[in-house]
Amino acid sequence: MNSDDERGFFGEAPFPALHKKTKTPEKPHYHGHRERLRNRFAESGSDSLTDYEMLELLLFRSIPRADTKGMAKALIKRFGSFAEVLGAPEHLLTEVPGIGKTAALDLKIVAAAAQRMLKSQVHRKQVLSSWSAVVDYCRAAMAFETREQFRILFLDKKNTLIADEVQQTGTVDHTPVYPREVVRRALELSASAVILVHNHPSGDPTPSRADIEMTKTIIDTAKPLGISVHDHVIIGKSGHVSMKGLLLI
Structure with a gap:
């Protein structure tokens, strides 16, 4: 390359920028x-x-x-x-x-x-005077389970909650319940009364004939031993049902 070519080359070449501005990235729209x-x-x-x-x-x-x-x-x-x-x-x-x-x-x-x-609002409190809190807790714990659970709330002689346990977990439409196990556990905890709770994954809390018969069997088993069954509550996605409220027990 001769000198004329070199002058022409450098004369046509763009002069490099000394300070290149960087574009600030925009924040995503969801920010x-x-x-x-x-x-x-x-x-x-x-x-x-x-x-x-x-x-x-x-x-x-x-x-x-x-x-x-x-x-x-x-x-x-x-x-x-x-x-x-x-x-x-x-x-x-x-x-x-x-x-x-x-x-x-x-x-x-x-x-x-x-x-x-929700559980802290009912633990060690008189359950019957905090009934709405009990139902709220049971709904939060069980309403959206995909399998049936049988839960027992154990109460002392002042109807204060002393324990809350899931005794059995079953299928989508059945939970095996053993009345003798319910009573045995109540005796171990020195409970004077229990509240039975189970859920219906189908969403409909209406008690079945089997639910009613099972509840009556537990009542008959517990009564001679001085243990009362205050209620059996069935929890569904759309609400709850009290067997005592329906005069079924």
Whole structure:
């Protein structure tokens, strides 16, 4: 290359920039949405949020780098309600797109915390005078289980709750109950009375003929030993039924 060519080459070449400006990356669109949702909760409380928006708030911490609105709506669509999402088994939660094991576990932790809070409101208290709190706790613990559970609340002579135990877990429509085991455990705990509770995964809390007969057998077994059966409560997704309230026992 001769000198003329060199002058022409350097004359046509662009002069390199001394300070190249870097473009500041824009924040993802969901960042502003998250902040607005948090502010609405802080200012107006949970009543100002829909079920899926409450789920979004929970998912923010589990899934920090994604838009969780679609996931929250998918959870509600799959399971039906906020409570049913928290009550769903972990393996079913992970079937919803975007919900991994970490997010599913975090949702179950929230559910367990809610149950423990409700349980603390009835533990060591006179159950019959705190009946609504008892029902709320049982619903939180059992309403959305996919299998039947038979739970027993053991009370002392002042009707104070001394123990709460799941005696049996069965199938989707049946739980084996052994009256002698119910009474034996009551004697071990020095309980003077019990409240029987079980759930219907179908959602309908209406007692079956088998439920009624089983309850009467437990009453007949416990009575000679000085143990009273105050009630048998059946929990469903849509509500609960008291056998005593229906005059079935």
